[in-house]
Amino acid sequence: MSAKSKSEWTGEEAKTYAKHCVFESTTIGSEAWCxxxxxxxxxxxxxxxxADYAKHCIVEAPNSRSRHL
Numbered sequence: 001m002s003a004k005s006k007s008e009w010t011g012e013e014a015k016t017y018a019k020h021c022v023f024e025s026t027t028i029g030s031e032a033w034c035x036x037x038x039x040x041x042x043x044x045x046x047x048x049x050x051a052d053y054a055k056h057c058i059v060e061a062p063n064s065r066s067r068h069l
Contacts, residue, residue, distance in 0.1 A: 029056030 009017070027033055034057035037049060045053070 028052050029060070033057075 037053050
């Protein structure tokens with residue numbers, strides 16, 4: 001899809017992009033959200049992000065041993 005401008009995308013292409021690149025990365029607890037927080041300096045996290053990360057990325061994560069605060 002990167003070869004086309006967004007104005008040339010079909011509805012299905014736009015939906016796929018939104019699902020995988022927009023919504024997934026902003027859904028608290030999603031793998032993409034956890035990965036985004038992993039890349040953010042911990043000093044920049046909000047108190048709520050710390051709590052959500054601990055709950056969704058550490059406690060509930062299937063591979064929780066691979067993540068650390």
